[in-house]
Amino acid sequence: MHNEREILFTEGEGLEYKSVTNAPFKIRVYKQPGAIAYLYQDWKELAEKSNQTICMSPDWAGSWWRHFGQNKKRSLHIITVQDNGKLVAIFPLFKGITTLAGKVIEQRLQIIGSGGNRSEQWGFSDDYGISDFLDFIVDPDYNEPVADLFTSLLSNSELASHRIILHQVRDDSYVKNFIYPSLLKKEWPVKIDKSDVCPFIDLTQTKDLLSFVEQCKSNARRRFRQIFRAEGPDKEYIIEEAETLSEVEEMTNKLIELHQSRWNDVGFPGAFHDQRFRKFFKEIVLNTRKNNQLWLKQAIDSQGVCAVRMLLLHNGRYYDYMSGYDDNSPSAKYRPGIALLLNLINDSFVKNIARVELLRGDEGYKYDFTQNEITNWKMTIPAQHQTKTGWLIPFSMIYFCSILYKYGQREVLLLKVQYQKRGFYKMIWGYIQFRINSFKS
Numbered sequence: 001m002h003n004e005r006e007i008l009f010t011e012g013e014g015l016e017y018k019s020v021t022n023a024p025f026k027i028r029v030y031k032q033p034g035a036i037a038y039l040y041q042d043w044k045e046l047a048e049k050s051n052q053t054i055c056m057s058p059d060w061a062g063s064w065w066r067h068f069g070q071n072k073k074r075s076l077h078i079i080t081v082q083d084n085g086k087l088v089a090i091f092p093l094f095k096g097i098t099t100l101a102g103k104v105i106e107q108r109l110q111i112i113g114s115g116g117n118r119s120e121q122w123g124f125s126d127d128y129g130i131s132d133f134l135d136f137i138v139d140p141d142y143n144e145p146v147a148d149l150f151t152s153l154l155s156n157s158e159l160a161s162h163r164i165i166l167h168q169v170r171d172d173s174y175v176k177n178f179i180y181p182s183l184l185k186k187e188w189p190v191k192i193d194k195s196d197v198c199p200f201i202d203l204t205q206t207k208d209l210l211s212f213v214e215q216c217k218s219n220a221r222r223r224f225r226q227i228f229r230a231e232g233p234d235k236e237y238i239i240e241e242a243e244t245l246s247e248v249e250e251m252t253n254k255l256i257e258l259h260q261s262r263w264n265d266v267g268f269p270g271a272f273h274d275q276r277f278r279k280f281f282k283e284i285v286l287n288t289r290k291n292n293q294l295w296l297k298q299a300i301d302s303q304g305v306c307a308v309r310m311l312l313l314h315n316g317r318y319y320d321y322m323s324g325y326d327d328n329s330p331s332a333k334y335r336p337g338i339a340l341l342l343n344l345i346n347d348s349f350v351k352n353i354a355r356v357e358l359l360r361g362d363e364g365y366k367y368d369f370t371q372n373e374i375t376n377w378k379m380t381i382p383a384q385h386q387t388k389t390g391w392l393i394p395f396s397m398i399y400f401c402s403i404l405y406k407y408g409q410r411e412v413l414l415l416k417v418q419y420q421k422r423g424f425y426k427m428i429w430g431y432i433q434f435r436i437n438s439f440k441s
Helices: 040-051 058-069 142-153 174-185 209-214 218-230 245-265 277-289 336-350 394-420 425-438
Strands: 006-008 014-017 026-029 074-083 086-100 105-111 164-169 192-200 238-241 293-300 303-312 317-325 354-359 372-382
Touching: 014 086, 014 293, 026 142, 026 277, 040 058, 058 074, 058 086, 058 277, 074 142, 086 142, 142 174, 164 174, 174 293, 192 293, 209 218, 238 336, 245 277, 245 293, 245 303, 245 317, 277 293, 277 303, 293 336, 303 372, 317 336, 336 354
Parallel strands: 105 164, 317 354
Antiparallel strands: 006 014, 014 026, 026 074, 074 086, 086 105, 164 372, 192 354, 192 372, 238 293, 293 303, 303 317
């Protein structure tokens, strides 16, 4: 359909791809820090048209880049595609490099929102990241030609020297459904690995909360009915919604406190140990509140706040992004955190929301609500020079150092948690006990 040899450089950072039909595609590469803000409105409209997830919105990408993208070995590399002046695709990438003795020995491209480890130097074999669903953003009318274009661009010098790692692409993503088949068709080397299962609740088959509960499995129905009996004035707990800005801020801080306390008690650092994530999270809360996308409620029992849950509304879906609860509260056995999720489902029926994304992970409580799930994948496209320039030893070294750094950093964090809980003299024994228990489980 297209000819790879017809990809040409234009002035500056632009590329031009000569399509065989109508006007040529125009490709631009944006590398400046202000690129996300510059593309904001067009990006937002294209993401809405292609029904993208919240993690592919310009607001999410902008916040992620501010808090996780800043690194001397990391830079934006956003590629846009236009057809006759119309924006039809965004490949929202960023670039990372590894250097050895002042020489660049590897260049990587990832989707904005993936990874974000403090050090970019060693590449990282598996940088989990804070964004659950990532993708390319493409006008549905251009799905196949843009996939063909991207595959062809891999031979161009602008991309050929980069290893491309596409984390957290869903079964129904553009990357999985169009880029991956295009690569296979052209026999391009590509590796794809399963990352996570992501359960979701489909509300289209029921009309209200009671009918939803009735179609759940029997043991879940029993638990849900117990939760209903526990909720309300003069019972085990009540549910309150954050309305004013001060209430939102207070509830957000309580969520962070409960989340950290629970994970620290079992020996893990918790998501908010990273101050970058703490700042990112608070920024997302305030931005979504401003845009009427925030769902934030708490449960209160006789001793105070016992659970907080935060979800985000985007393109007609709720995303169950973060929660915190107190396992030692008087009402813990009545599962107030689950009560908040049931409350959200009731609100979803009121607002005609058809789907609730429970995000990554196969935690048991999710399957009380649904048997539906989708799979996330990690797709890796090797750089051409990895097989042509003989850098096999440095690349093996990068991978080895990545493993050492990743697991070394994790163990240091676990020791830090034990130090905070037990003090200097007891932290080693606490760490050993924690590790023995974690291996047993």
